[in-house]
Amino acid sequence: MEKKGENSDWSLMGVRPTVDPATSWLQRPIEVYVEPYRARFEWPPDYPRRFNVPDEKTAWDSDYPEYEPPYYVAPTVLDNDCRKKVGGWADPEEISQVEGLTGETFEGPLLLDPKGFPLNPRGRSGIAGRGLLGKWGPNYAADPIITRVNQRFGDVEMLAIERKDNGRWAIPGGMVDKGEAVSQTLSRELAEETGVKLDFSEAQLVYQGFVDDPRTTDHAWIESTVKHLHLVEEEAGKLEIEAGSDALSVIWLPLTERSLKKLYASHGYFVVSALGMLYKRQPDRLPAKFIQVLANFF
Numbered sequence: 001m002e003k004k005g006e007n008s009d010w011s012l013m014g015v016r017p018t019v020d021p022a023t024s025w026l027q028r029p030i031e032v033y034v035e036p037y038r039a040r041f042e043w044p045p046d047y048p049r050r051f052n053v054p055d056e057k058t059a060w061d062s063d064y065p066e067y068e069p070p071y072y073v074a075p076t077v078l079d080n081d082c083r084k085k086v087g088g089w090a091d092p093e094e095i096s097q098v099e100g101l102t103g104e105t106f107e108g109p110l111l112l113d114p115k116g117f118p119l120n121p122r123g124r125s126g127i128a129g130r131g132l133l134g135k136w137g138p139n140y141a142a143d144p145i146i147t148r149v150n151q152r153f154g155d156v157e158m159l160a161i162e163r164k165d166n167g168r169w170a171i172p173g174g175m176v177d178k179g180e181a182v183s184q185t186l187s188r189e190l191a192e193e194t195g196v197k198l199d200f201s202e203a204q205l206v207y208q209g210f211v212d213d214p215r216t217t218d219h220a221w222i223e224s225t226v227k228h229l230h231l232v233e234e235e236a237g238k239l240e241i242e243a244g245s246d247a248l249s250v251i252w253l254p255l256t257e258r259s260l261k262k263l264y265a266s267h268g269y270f271v272v273s274a275l276g277m278l279y280k281r282q283p284d285r286l287p288a289k290f291i292q293v294l295a296n297f298f
């Protein structure tokens, strides 16, 4: 079995292993494991610069007495403190006032430091506090991947939004609301951002866990449930798409090696994994020319 994380840095290193798709990746299980890269080396424009963390110092149990990351919490997070504002989506800034900060996450038991701050499961990120994320610890999200084959051009396409916050093409995902089931979040986010209404009860589960998002800090990160629906062309053709409030635009994005690598956060890796899983289950559903694209990633 392939070691976890072995192939997860493809989008960063530009390494393209020469693999025969028929004899190699198809015989291995597809295990999605997300390494932090954007979570260590990128940050939104209003964040302070990340404190430098050498690779060998990322683990919380590695000694790093010089580690003094800048503390940052965005004004919008403070303004949406649920204790102070009706409908506020953020935890209180005072960690002792946060309820339910223990237990399991998709990444295992939530680790707390001696002061009670939750610790990022991928280790030091170079920024303390919550940044732009509302919750201390895991911020739960849902990512609905919708794909189709465009028979006219022989392309595989995904329903993609252009994010308002950074202009990157992305899966139309979003945060799970309080008390909401993830299957509802998948449908709600898809509808809000693209105008498309679909049921996810039969969708393929691709991944549940840490997302390599540039907003990540030492004490707040995103964990997502990623599900995939591959539509037949007739069904996809009936959908009327319209960009919602968080999107500048929505399109059926042709998937190439280049467009996949440019997707937001871990989304390219999620889409490649989803289509790899589909190909292993139902090889006839993807055009032959796309299989080489997949093979180049695995």
Ligand code: RP5
Binding pocket: 141, 142, 143, 171, 172, 173, 174, 175, 211, 212, 213, 222, 224, 265, 266
């Ligand atoms: C990504 O951020 C997740 O994969 C999800 O797509 C998204 C959720 O954040 P918002 O779109 O709500 O900003 O890391």
